[in-house]
Amino acid sequence: xxxxxxxxxPFNVPEGATVAFNCTxxxxxxxxxxxxxxxxxxxxxxxxxxxxxxxxxxxxxxQLNRASQYISLLIRDSKLSDSATxxxxxxxxxxxxKTIFGAGTRLFVKA
Amino acid sequence: NAGVTQTPKFRVLKTGQSMTLLCAQDMxxxxxxxxxxxPGMGLRLIHYSVGEGTTAKGEVPDGYNVSRLKKQNFLLGxxxxxxxxxxxxxxxxxxxILAGDxxxxxxxxxxxxxxx
Numbered sequence: 001x002x003x004x005x006x007x008x009x010p011f012n013v014p015e016g017a018t019v020a021f022n023c024t025x026x027x028x029x030x031x032x033x034x035x036x037x038x039x040x041x042x043x044x045x046x047x048x049x050x051x052x053x054x055x056x057x058x059x060x061x062x063q064l065n066r067a068s069q070y071i072s073l074l075i076r077d078s079k080l081s082d083s084a085t086x087x088x089x090x091x092x093x094x095x096x097x098k099t100i101f102g103a104g105t106r107l108f109v110k111a
Numbered sequence: 112n113a114g115v116t117q118t119p120k121f122r123v124l125k126t127g128q129s130m131t132l133l134c135a136q137d138m139x140x141x142x143x144x145x146x147x148x149x150p151g152m153g154l155r156l157i158h159y160s161v162g163e164g165t166t167a168k169g170e171v172p173d174g175y176n177v178s179r180l181k182k183q184n185f186l187l188g189x190x191x192x193x194x195x196x197x198x199x200x201x202x203x204x205x206x207x208i209l210a211g212d213x214x215x216x217x218x219x220x221x222x223x224x225x226x227x
Contacts, residue, residue: 004153008151032214034215042220042221043201043218043219043220043221044154044201044218045218046215046216046217049215087153087154089216091214098156099144099156099216101146101153101154101155102153103151103152103153104153
């Protein structure tokens, strides 16, 4: 089993739709969690950190479920510009540094 | 601020050739990282550095070497390139490793390397 797993998609949704992605992680020592956005042939950029209490930034909501070991990203009122690959990342403290990225979920928002 | 920059942007090598990828950051970050990204594999950590003069192995270090002689620069070397090293290489930096928001990583634009 991969340490961090994401549904690769693609998710094809119409503008205005709500879409949700999940990311599961296997190591209970995971300490911090992030969602990154990566546009085609570009570098990943931080979308948002994921806090234990959940957090919201405009149309984007991130949640963490430690008991079930997954994080989620909800995008409301999808825009064409939301089309991208969304990577989850998990930081571990296992006596040394370790960040594990998921392989990403591709989202296409259609007009 | 330029953020994180990488040179070159593209490179084609023949098997057995060597090259160095340069990463520079102007954010005074302590930590720097080199990743490779392959289709369906996500980002995989090659080497990282927690400060000037220190380096450590990541998940896939074989065939690569690194150096961090100056805080702002992190070099990735391929001594004898192999076709399996064809990939997109990203450099990243952060303030710290595990300090909440402070461990957000900032990525460079990437280097697309093809080894024939």
